[in-house]
Amino acid sequence: MTAELHILTGAYAVNAVPEEEAEAFKRHLRGCPACAQEVREFQETAARLGSALAAVPPPRLRNATLAQVARTRQWPPLVAAVRRPRAAKKPPIRVALWGAAAAAAGALVFGLVTTNTEPGTDPAQRQLASVNSVLTAPDASTAKGAEPGTATVVTSRSQGKIVVLAGDLPPLAPGKAYQVWFIGKSGVHSAGMLADDGPHRTRPVLADLPGGIDRVGITAEPAGGSPAPTVPAVVMVNLA
Known part of the structure; x- marks a missing residue:
């Protein structure tokens, strides 16, 4: 049970975990600093994705909504009482986790769709949408x-993409910047620079997964x- 709780961080960050699992995960967070930090990171990323793509809805959307309200029944029709069937047994935790993951994906995608009613042409919007997809x-x-x-x-082999999220890194000396490196059997390759995105945080780095x-x-x-690292790594993340 504890091992499976570790994979709920993303779903919990967007309130997509069923109530009973959410209570268990809250108890888990009190004794797991790593998961608590990961939840904060996912929440910050979700907030940045939403705010970056926020747009004022066009007037036609408001008019269409009000017109639909005027045509929609405000009270349900009167029907005979129907005996509800007995609640099904609670699904195993693995089934619930799949549902939570799907709900998390839906929550973030819904935020992107509802905050931007027109197809985005801005490169930053397309970049954030790609990050969200991974x-x-x-x-x-x-x-x-x-x-x-x-x-x-975060890696997705089905999409062939990798996202690097970083924050609270040590302060840099003047003229310095943080650079991300992919390391493996083929050597060390640059994945790009980390750009500032506010105090103690940077913008996500999105790249093809080599x-x-x-x-x-x-x-x-x-x-x-730099074409190759010139100093030891400040942070090293093992993917295996």
Whole structure:
């Protein structure tokens, strides 16, 4: 039961866990700092995704909604009382987890759809939509670094994508910036720079998932980036 609770962080962050499982997960959070931190990261990411894509609904949407309200029955029709069947047995925890994961995906996708009524053409909006797609993929896998600061890596092999989320990293010296590296049998390859996104947090890094990598590292490099790491990693995340 405890091992399975660890995978509920994403669903719990968007309030998509059934009430009974949510209570059990709350108790689990009190004794698991790693899961508590991961929940905070997912909540911050979900909030940034929603706020970045927020848009004022067009007037036609309000008019259409009011017109539909005027045509909709406000009270249910009177019907004879129907005896409700006995509640089915509670499904096993693994079935409930699949439902929670699906609900989490639906919650985030719903937020993107309802906050942007027109197809987005802005590159930042498309980037955030792609990040959201990886975070809510059915096969999304999460790994977390153990060093000071926070770094979470989410991969989806079905989409062939990887997302790196980082925050609370040590302050940088002037002229320095954080750079993300993919590390594996084929060597070390840059995945891009971490851009600031407010105090103590950075924007998600989205990249194609290369084959054969088993670690993701973050180093402090010159602001323009380096062709290879020049210093030891500040954070190292093992994917295996």
